[in-house]
Amino acid sequence: MMSAGTPLEGELVRMIETTGPIRLDRFMALCLGHPLHGYYMSRDPFGRAGDFTTAPEVSQMFGEIIGIWCMQCYDIMGRPEAFDLIELGPGRGTLMIDLLRAVRALPDFLTHLRLRLIETSPLLRTLQEKALESTAVPVTWHETLDDVPQGPSLIIANEFFDSLPLRQFQRLAQGWAERVIGLREGKLQIGLVPQAFSPPPWAAAAKEGEVVEVRPSIEPWAFAVAERLTSHPGAALIIDYGHLVSAPGDTLQAVRQHGPVSIVDRPGESDLTAHVDFPALAHALRSAGAYTCAPLTQRAFLLDMGLELRVSRLSGHATEAEKRELALAAERLAGPTQMGHLFKAMAATSPGLPCPHPFRSNG
Numbered sequence: 001m002m003s004a005g006t007p008l009e010g011e012l013v014r015m016i017e018t019t020g021p022i023r024l025d026r027f028m029a030l031c032l033g034h035p036l037h038g039y040y041m042s043r044d045p046f047g048r049a050g051d052f053t054t055a056p057e058v059s060q061m062f063g064e065i066i067g068i069w070c071m072q073c074y075d076i077m078g079r080p081e082a083f084d085l086i087e088l089g090p091g092r093g094t095l096m097i098d099l100l101r102a103v104r105a106l107p108d109f110l111t112h113l114r115l116r117l118i119e120t121s122p123l124l125r126t127l128q129e130k131a132l133e134s135t136a137v138p139v140t141w142h143e144t145l146d147d148v149p150q151g152p153s154l155i156i157a158n159e160f161f162d163s164l165p166l167r168q169f170q171r172l173a174q175g176w177a178e179r180v181i182g183l184r185e186g187k188l189q190i191g192l193v194p195q196a197f198s199p200p201p202w203a204a205a206a207k208e209g210e211v212v213e214v215r216p217s218i219e220p221w222a223f224a225v226a227e228r229l230t231s232h233p234g235a236a237l238i239i240d241y242g243h244l245v246s247a248p249g250d251t252l253q254a255v256r257q258h259g260p261v262s263i264v265d266r267p268g269e270s271d272l273t274a275h276v277d278f279p280a281l282a283h284a285l286r287s288a289g290a291y292t293c294a295p296l297t298q299r300a301f302l303l304d305m306g307l308e309l310r311v312s313r314l315s316g317h318a319t320e321a322e323k324r325e326l327a328l329a330a331e332r333l334a335g336p337t338q339m340g341h342l343f344k345a346m347a348a349t350s351p352g353l354p355c356p357h358p359f360r361s362n363g
């Protein structure tokens, strides 16, 4: 075995030697969530010094716009006396801080909310606690959404679903095979094992060599969101890398220090992410009773929510350098060649509630 490998690499090699190649969903779950060596368990991956930069870390405008969206939903929900503001995977807590600043415009919203943060990483929990220290809102942390008592809720998830484990199947001349992690000369290697697979309808026509991704791990989360929305008034906003139309393609990526690396390179030390199949997510939510709105690009969502107005408001009191920075941040968030088209936004609501602006019903 290699001496320079990561501690998780050693664990994985031993596991494969004992029980054979492991499926990608298990590999992904271990790389990100292994209790000792998982990527999110031991580090702060965000920002310039980290591995990647998420939209809330690009600009305060992102969280503020989501705050404005939430105030609108609070009205649609009939302004409940008490409700849960829930964030899945809050990272450093940046989005929530910016959101809470924006909702000061509606004092009822602030006095009636309880903040619930769903986070597995002890290190990130500590950072979130620090970030939220100066706010007076009551906060609790939970392992899963199922641990939060039922009640009216607003649920936010930015770059959460892309980190949930997925499986990949490849069409070969003689049938389907599953992509797995095996060993070659003692090193981790991506391989294929023949596997019976009933592809979803959109994948039935996949051509030889094409990869089809399925993410059963999304279901418990989608069902838990839908369960809340069907039992009490509420809405959810999900923003992530993803596609508007389900299609074959290998989107699994490892990212370290702002660049792509092989998924088997130093496991536990790089982030793993794969695009969210928004139609599949909408299907899971609807099948459990929630209403869903048609997904939009992040660009359409932010522009329709007034990104340009926010830029000019903030520019009003800014220096020339700050103005340039605001314009650059807006371009980064909404530019078609930057995050604007790659990321999508989707909303779900309680049955019977209208789709919040700027979303429309998808029938």
Ligand code: SAH
Binding pocket: 040, 046, 054, 055, 056, 057, 088, 089, 090, 091, 092, 095, 118, 119, 120, 121, 124, 143, 157, 158, 159, 160, 163, 164
């Ligand atoms: N929303 C933040 C962070 C995105 S990174 C932002 O936009 O900056 C993904 C976040 O989800 C991290 O906080 C990570 O620790 C958390 N996470 C990943 N898988 C999780 C799981 N299964 N349960 C709870 N939290 C999880």
